[in-house]
Amino acid sequence: MECHDIDAVDVLVCGAGSAGFCAAVQAARAGMKTALVERYGMPGGIMTVMGNNDVALFYAHKRQVIRGIGWEFVVSLADRGFAHIPDMTKDVPHSQLGVKVNIPAAGHWMDEMLLSAGVRLYYGQPAVAVETEGRKVQAVIISTKGGLRRIRASMVIDCTGDGDICAWAGAAYECGDAESGILQPGTVRYYFQAAQVGKVRDEKTLSAFYETGELLEEDTMRHPIKTLRCQNGNNVNHISGFNGADSESKMWADIEGRRSVYRVMKALKKAETGLTVENIAPETGMRETRRILGDWYITAEEYERGISYPDGICYSFYPIDLHQDGMKEIHQIFLIDGQVPQIPLSALIVRDLDNVYVAGRCASGDRLANSAFRVKASCMAMGQAAGAAAAVAVRENGGQTRGCDLERIKAILRADGAIVP
Structure with missing residues (x-):
């Protein structure tokens, strides 16, 4: 089937969930011509379409560690009466510290923030293939009512959750348990x-x-x-x-x-x-699929210890939370005071590709670490970091993910309210 070009952009974000939403807003605010491709007709992914409207966690040990575009989003909803932000300084279980958002309002407000930033939206037009040259993704093919269409991009950010773009481009990944192939169960709302x-x-x-x-x-x-x-x-x-x-x-x-x-x-x-x-909900929400292998691989030990990375670009906070089949107990490890995990930029750089970042649930790490950093607030922080990095890569680094000025990326993030290590 013939495939026509419909756009050429600086940054193409695939997936409009928590990570993709923040990535696209950040890249566009940083001056990039940005497009966002989403298979559903609504942004938000697990938070909206799949109905899990609890956004956690922005605070670690009573101190805020994630802010930026994701926090701006939930505060804007709360100011309008469409989200409940609990007192995150209370000594209560982590399950009570998530921000509860109203689903229709959340989808609408994501639309407005994306449009206000100047992002070109391709809702209901899923990515179906990629075109590569060497170690670069040159274009993403989407399915539209008019047939297959091509979007060319200097930089691509894979926020599909399943790591589809990276997998199609030949990047190495892990999926579930390395020995058994078992994955965490899904949930339907x-x-x-x-x-x-x-x-x-x-x-x-x-x-x-x-x-x-x-x-x-x-x-x-x-x-x-x-x-x-x-x-x-x-x-x-x-x-x-x-x-x-x-x-x-x-x-x-x-x-x-x-x-x-x-x-x-x-x-x-x-x-x-x-x-x-x-x-x-229209489908079962999956907790775990592919984890794209990056230049760095976050281990559970690193996550639990809250180690500092030379290229730490954002924080994450949630207990290790590996769900198991049926009625088996959830494998949980809670982080003690002083332990605040970081996400290094190198875990968002795809090992086998030169112009693709990954953010959200499919970022690089082992199963246990991933079971913690896959949650929405952490995905928002990773997405915003990837959006800022993509802007620097296009503007200053010849469209290459590696070798970007880390301080320039951090400056963009801080300008939009993010907390950076």
Whole structure:
């Protein structure tokens, strides 16, 4: 099929989730002609489309370590009454310190921030292939209603979560556990009918349905009905045994996700709880797929120790949080006072490519480290860092990821409110 050029830009960001949104805004604000490609018709990824609207964590040990564009975004929503920012200096579990955003407002405000920065948007037009020359990605092919179209770019930032752009370009990666190939389970969000939530009968129980096989334990993680109600179907199940980086496997993850929610719906109805599920996310959100190998590989030991890197470019903060299949316990390691992990720029530089940065869930690191830095606030910090680095690479370094002036990158980040090591 014939493929026509539709754009030529300085920086092309692929994926409009937490990382891609911040990368595109930062690159554009830094003066780059920037385009953003997104397979959905809405930005936000896991936060909006997949319905996990908890943005964490901006603070470490009661001190803010992530700010910048991501923080500007949540504060703007809060100022308008569409986000709740908790007191992050309280001694409470980390699960209570995330910023809860209103999903429609979050998608809208991302639109506005991107448009205000001058980013060219290609929503609902997924990347499907790349064109390379040597160690460079010359163009990304997207699928549009008018057929395949080509976007040429000096720099590319892969924020697809699955590392699609890098993988298609031949970059090395890891996917799941090196020996077994096992990946963390996914989760599918569902929503209760709002008018019925206040009438739920919490004294009811679903225990009998596990015994009969009408419910699987991982359909609810054996949470009580009160928890399902309070969470409104958010992050309360495991969809195990699938690989989101493989289209066939991902399709079955989505089918199984809907089966799981349907089992919950039937049990709630049969138990006469008064709860009705009226909506569901369009697909199962995956916690783990590809991790693109970069010039640096963040290990769990480094992350836990909070070591300083010569090229530390942003902070991350979240416990090691490796989910396991079914009802197996989550493998968690909590960071003690004084331990604040950094992300080095070299972990965002793709080892096998010269003009591609990676940011977000597919950044370079081992499984345990990745299980911590994959969360939204950290992805926002990485994305903004990659956007600033891409601007410096285009303007001052001949479109090469390596050899950029680190202080120039940091100056751009600070100008947009980021906290840098």
